[in-house]
Amino acid sequence: MQQTDPALPVADVFNADCPSRMILSHVSSRWGGLVLVALRDGRLRFSELRRRIGGISERMLAQTLQVLEADGLISRRDHGEVPPRVDYCLTEAGEAIAIRYFELAHWIEANLSRLGTQPALSGD
Amino acid sequence: MQQTDPALPVADVFNADCPSRMILSHVSSRWGGLVLVALRDGRLRFSELRRRIGGISERMLAQTLQVLEADGLISRRDHGEVPPRVDYCLTEAGEAIAIRYFELAHWIEANLSRLGTQPALSGD
DNA sequence: CTGAACACTTACCAAAATGTAGGTACTTCC
DNA sequence: GGAAGTACCTACATTTTGGTAAGTGTTCAG
Numbered sequence: 001m002q003q004t005d006p007a008l009p010v011a012d013v014f015n016a017d018c019p020s021r022m023i024l025s026h027v028s029s030r031w032g033g034l035v036l037v038a039l040r041d042g043r044l045r046f047s048e049l050r051r052r053i054g055g056i057s058e059r060m061l062a063q064t065l066q067v068l069e070a071d072g073l074i075s076r077r078d079h080g081e082v083p084p085r086v087d088y089c090l091t092e093a094g095e096a097i098a099i100r101y102f103e104l105a106h107w108i109e110a111n112l113s114r115l116g117t118q119p120a121l122s123g124d
Numbered sequence: 125m126q127q128t129d130p131a132l133p134v135a136d137v138f139n140a141d142c143p144s145r146m147i148l149s150h151v152s153s154r155w156g157g158l159v160l161v162a163l164r165d166g167r168l169r170f171s172e173l174r175r176r177i178g179g180i181s182e183r184m185l186a187q188t189l190q191v192l193e194a195d196g197l198i199s200r201r202d203h204g205e206v207p208p209r210v211d212y213c214l215t216e217a218g219e220a221i222a223i224r225y226f227e228l229a230h231w232i233e234a235n236l237s238r239l240g241t242q243p244a245l246s247g248d
Numbered sequence: 249c250t251g252a253a254c255a256c257t258t259a260c261c262a263a264a265a266t267g268t269a270g271g272t273a274c275t276t277c278c
Numbered sequence: 279g280g281a282a283g284t285a286c287c288t289a290c291a292t293t294t295t296g297g298t299a300a301g302t303g304t305t306c307a308g
Contacts, residue, residue, distance in 0.1 A: 029295095030295080030296085057285095057296070057297055057299070059296075059298085059299080060295090060296065060297080063296095082303080082305070083303085083304055083305055083306085084304085117295050
């Protein structure tokens with residue numbers, strides 16, 4: 001299935017210089033993963049994303065979308081209309097990553113009470 | 125299995141104020157996920173982690189270990205010896221998160237060639 | 249005619265993250 | 279006795295990140 005090009009060194013996130021680190025940092029940046037997960041619901045417009053992702057600013061959303069697009073994780077479609085109409089969706093790679101990030105996020109949501117964030121769960 | 129406390133609002137990472145966002149940000153911080161993944165190999169000492177995770181500084185490793193411990197994702201064991209001997213391992217919750225973060229990171233490693241890894245994207 | 253929505257961009261500034269260098273108190277190795 | 283290793287901590291400086299507010303040009307609703 002997946003051939004490893006012998007000319008390329010094996011990707012390794014533990015290696016500071018490996019390009020995988022860069023992608024990983026974009027995905028797990030403050031907004032990157034949330035944008036990806038939001039797009040799992042399907043194609044969304046800029047302002048829809050903005051409303052959906054609590055706390056994100058226009059500036060950050062625009063920037064995040066650009067980075068993710070450059071990484072090949074989402075694709076941007078401009079309908080060339082006026083007023084502007086642009087929407088975004090996941091690429092195949094984006095979907096693969098989004099689902100994994102979602103599983104991470106979702107586990108956290110579902111198990112929040114076991115984590116050290118709560119007011120006080122009396123115990124050891 | 126999992127009881128949802130009806131008194132608590134449902135966790136939602138899209139909500140800026142949801143505590144899950146904080147955990148998620150720790151896990152997907154620059155070093156958090158890598159520390160968790162590194163510990164999947166078993167109990168490791170501070171200096172072992174430092175050597176394993178390329179590019180991390182002592183300061184950042186120490187800080188990251190503290191927040192992960194506070195979140196209940198890793199546990200610290202001090203052998204009380206001199207010279208110091210301290211080691212870390214994943215808690216159950218830590219394992220659950222580590223495996224999910226690993227799957228994300230590993231997919232990226234394995235599929236790097238499909239991604240737009242072009243280094244620079246002069247922005248801002 | 250005013251204001252809002254759209255999808256952004258830019259300048260400016262504050263805050264957060266991170267690196268560097270030094271220190272600690274001790275031990276083992278050469 | 280000097281160097282290196284252990285697991286940190288602290289102060290300081292820098293780099294990166296992110297928010298705010300303003301602007302763009304057009305269209306539509308009131």
